[in-house]
Structures are given as C-alpha cells and as structure tokens.
Amino acid sequence: MKKTVFLGTLAVAGLAASIASAQSTLEQVQGAGVLRCGSNEGLAGFAAPDANGVWSGFDVSLCRAIATAVLGDPQAVEFVPLTSQTRFTALAAGEVDVLVRNSTWTFSRDTDLGLDFQGVNYYDGQGFMVSTSLGVASATELDGATVCIQTGTTTELNLADFFRVNNMSYEPVPVATNAEGQQQYLAGACDVYTTDVSGLAASRATFENASEHVILPEIVSKEPLGPVVRHGDNLWGDIVYWTLHGLIAAEEYGITSANVRELASAPTDNPEINRMLGTEGELGAMIGLSNDWLVNVIAAVGNYGEIFEQNIGENTPVGLARGLNAQWTDGGLLYAPPFR
Amino acid sequence: MADITDPPRESFRLSQLLYDARYRSLTIQVVAAILIMLVLVELVDNTVTNLAALGKDIGFGFLWTTAGYDINQQLIPFSSQDTHARAALVGILNTLLVAFLGCILATVIGVLAGVLRLSNNWLVARIMTVYVEAMRNTPLLIWILIVFAVMTEATPQPREFREGGSASMLLWESVAISNRGVYIPRPIWGEGSGLVVAIFLASIVGIFALRRYARLRQAKTGQQLPVLWMSVGLFFVPAILAYFVMGRPVTLEYPELGGFNFTGGIQVRNSFIALWLALSLYTSAFIAEIVRAGILAVSKGQTEAAFALGIQPNRTMQLIILPQALRVIVPPLISQYLNLTKNSSLAIAVGYMDVRSTLGGITINQTGRELEGMLLLGLFYLITSLVISAMMNFYNSSVKLKER
C-alpha cells in the first residue's frame, strides 16, 4: 500500500518535472523577468564589467538587445561568466538562456553538442601574437616555440593542425582563461599567444606596452563567432536570430538609436523599415513579441555599426577594422535576410 | 534438563515486524534498501530522459576517435592524430607520476618534520610547528599557485641564457632553471649499458640479502656487521666498475639553447614542479602530525627502559620507538596517500596535463561527453585508490604487532 503511494508520488513529481521543463525558454525568461546570458570572464571590448560592476562590450550589447526584445529592459540581464571549458555544459544544463561568448560556430557543436548557433555577430579567424623582440615576421617561423592556448577551444585543435601540416613542432602550455594566458605570455612563459584575432587585439589593448607586441599576418582558421541557444526551442532560437539580424539590417537601412523613435512614429517611404519597426504588418507577433520590439532594441543599444564602433571599432583601444564584418553593400559578409 | 519446557511457539503476526525488536531492524533495513533503490532508479532514469531531451545518447565510442589536440608532457609517445583513449592514458600516466613522486617526497619531508617537531632543541621544534601549521591551515590550491608563480615569475626566460644574457646554467653548464621548467641532462643508453644496469640492480638485491644475512648473524652470534658501509660500497662499486669495464656506455646529453627553447636533455616542466612540490609540502604537514602522534603513542617507559640498557638515543628511535610507532602511523598514512593522489586533480590550475585535464577536460569539452568522461574519471580514481590502499594494507599487516 505504502509503496504504491510512494510510487504515485514519484510519478507525480516526475510529471511535474517534465511539465516544468516543457515550459519554453521565452516563458521562463519572461516569468523570471531577467535574461541569463553566458558571457566572458572579461575580455576588453567584448564583455567586461566596469568599476561599478556594470557589464559592457560588443557581446554584452547583444545580450542587452535580446533582453530588451523579450523584457523591454536592457538592464534586465544577469551575466554569467563562463570559461571556454564550461560554457557549453552550462548552456546545455539550462544555467544560461543564451550564450554570447566569442564562440565559434562549428559542425560538431551545432549537431553533436545539441546546440544551435543563431547567426554570426563577428567573423573572426585564429592568429598568433608575439613580442616584437623575438624578431619573428611569420607564423611559419615558429618551429619549436612554446605556445599558450586556452583549453576547450577550437584554437587548440587548429593549432595542432597548423603545426602538424607545416611539419613544425611546438610546446603547448594549456591555460584555462584569457587572463591566465595573458599573464603567462607577459611573463615570457610562452613565446606565442594564440586565439581569435579579435581576442588578441582585445588582450593587447590592455597591455602596458601594446606596441611591443605584434599579431602575425597569418590567419589560420575560420572562426565565425555567434550567439548559441539549446537545440529544440525553435521560437527562442528565432528571437535570438532575428534580434541579431534586426541590428544588422538596422545599420543597412540607416536606422540608428538617434532616429529610431522618429522613424517609428509614422510609416516611412521604405516598407522594409516600416515592417521592422512595426508601423506596417505584424512581424513582432509572429515571434511572440510586441510589434515595436525592434524599436526598443535599437533605441536601447543602437544598430550593429554603432555597437561595433562603441566597443571594438577603430576609435577604441581594441581598434578593430570592420573588415569581413562590414555590410554586404560595403564588401563585407553581413547580410540580413529580408524582414517580410 | 528435560523438564524445562520449550516456550510456547507463537505464530508470526504482521505487527511483529514493527513492534518486535527481533524483526524491527530487519524491517527498517528492507524499507531503506527499497528507498535507496528507488532513488537510484529515479536518478538514472532522470539522467537518461534529460540526455534524450537534449538529443544526446550515452556511448563510449568517442574514445576511439581522433583527439586532435597536443599534450606537452608525455610518458608515452602521443600526437594529435592519436585517439582520445590514448590521450586519457597519457593523462593517467602523468597523474600516476606526480602522485607516486609526491607520496615519496611527502613521506620523507613529513617524517623529518614530525620527528624534528619533537626535538629537544627549542628553535628546531618551533620552526617545525610553524611549518606544519602554515601548510596545514592554508588551501592546497594556494600553494600550487604560489609555487607556480615563483617558478614562472622569478626565473629567467630561456633567451636570457644566450651569450651576453643575464642568466647562466648551473652545475658545469648541465642544468638550466628557466621560467618554462628545469632542464637537466638526459642519459643516453649506449651499447652495453644494459649490463651496467643489470649489475646495478643485482647489487641492490645484494644489499637486501646482506641486511638479511647480517640480521640472522646477529641473532645467532650477537656480532654486528658494519651494514651501512657495506651497503654503500655495494651500491656504488660494482656499477661503477662495470661502467668503466664496458667502456663508459652511458653518456649524458646536455640541454642546449636552440631556437626558442632549450633542446636536448630532459625538461621538467614548471607545471609539474609546482604541482609536485605543493602536493608534497602540503601532505607532508599532515604526515608530520601522524608521525608525531605515532611516536608520542609509544609509552615513555619504552625509551627509559632502552636508555637504562645503555642503548644510544638514535638507535632507540630506530630499533624501539619507530617499529612500535609504525603500527599507529601506517593506517592514517594510507589516507594521506589517497588524498594526495586525488588532490593531484588540481593540476588543471597550472596546466599540468593529468587525466583530469586530458580525459576530464579537453576530451569532454571537445566531444561533449561530460557524463561518460566523468564516469570514467571517477572509475579511474576509484581503482587507483583501491590499489593504493590494498598495497598499504599489505604493508600494514607486515608491521603490525605480531603476537607470539
């Protein structure tokens, strides 16, 4: 008798658990009133807390954009710093709702790890940084060098391939975080620091003598970095995808944080702008959001170009050129699908 | 006898399961066992369901796929084209290496510190107290990071060793201490070196035979042999003789600066040194306390009796106190060895490629097989711990009090 009761309780508990997990990510985030965003432990320009503990950066802005889209508040984000080793597990386990952490879109991550990449917010590639005093001009001169690498990254796999293909040997020094890597590199415990070029530039920007370090010309891999969600919740994936591409399209059509309210006040001559800003059609409702969701997003964080220039552009210490990350109309790879 | 009647046989009633002391414990055990099983079933079921919901299955096939990453310290050859299983093996060997050397060093330092803490010399005893308390009362991770920081920040870079640089090699240009590790000469085993090694091993066997013979002789005749000097002689003389007779087959390859790093010789990496020293120092503090407790457990009357017989203090320690103290020391020593082995998994903090860093770190990360990797890792530590305690228990039974 007792046992049946017990089993019954278990069954009910199990049912409750499965109901809880059946709740969609959107409902969960809106219920909690805060978006949990997996981010860096601190990479200048991409994601780092300032002296007051307020996070800012290129990746952070995307988190704030998503928070604005679903909660209407760019501050309603809880940033969860994750190492390269823990990030995907944390996302899969539901500790974060979305991961925006310099993560490369690869086949196995997208399929085997049960994750879904939602577009690319930065087209990158792996590079090498050395001290100018070494007198090295090319990555092919690095035979026998000691190289610092972050474990759990695509970087360490590319590195092994690059040296093997070029018949060179190296001594890997595995580090867990970017901060540790920088410290070892600056102490001279390794000759070379390798990671995504954007990460190298961001790290170098924080060095005391930035000019004493060069990033070698070779780019040895493709690193499309983008936001990641769990596989299976397609609506949530759509929201992340279209928020990112809303920012990209906004730049293409000249919608900025300064003029978005005005453009949204009445229909303009451009039907695409009208549909994006909700003065025409019902696009917001199709992804379960209010019709003016993009207006709020762009007003809060600016368009893609603004975010880029503010955090990592040529006038910031990180000083990255747009390069591949220019609009397709300017010869770059950014190409948002039509809002229709 | 016959007229004592058996108590009337009661028939068994269900309520007895609860109210009869004879059956109650059984009832409780059965219920507890069922509950535990149910929780386990629920856990496993939950895991499988949740993995399925994430679109993942459980499987160990990933072990046979290409690892794709490189490992710096390898006791067996490994390249990025080898499998994850081999990467795990490389990591296992690295774990065993640091655990084995750590246990040895921890025991040596621990016994010294434990004995010295009991010294009559006030200063020595106090210094040892400070040492033990400082080590015991700070987290191990901090010691690992401190040793590592000292090794990387306070030592010169390899290129400082260049002509005109600020650093130079030690011991007749044979050892270089740099911020990437300590480079020492590597022995090159030439033709005929096998014989030298065989003779050396034979003389070690000889030393044991000699000690046994000396003990038997002393028991029979009461005469002592100068065992120490004879052992030292046996240790060195035959091997050195053979070395010269065979025409010096073992040569040394010295580390030399080439390109970015030293080449040749053996590189003892800073990550290894930091982990090894920190593990040894930390564990030695606990061992010191165990040794001290073991010695104090031997009653003072034993020492006094020995002195009354005119036995010298250090012989008293060696022949009377330590053998008795060992009985108290060995069992807790086992758990210190187990602790050290398991603590070696902090290796990741300094990038030492132990099994936690290879199988439990990079492999898990690149394949997404957290559950399988962690299960294997747990299994490895479990087996290692069981083997260590089996060996130590065997030793324990050989030192424990033999009742005659």
Ligand SMILES: N[C@@H](CCC(=O)N[C@@H](CS)C(=O)NCC(=O)O)C(=O)O
């Ligand atoms: N894109 C690579 C590397 C990602 C990565 O770890 N990047 C570094 C430097 S670009 C980073 O974000 N480090 C910050 C940290 O350790 O907190 C990947 O996805 O595996």
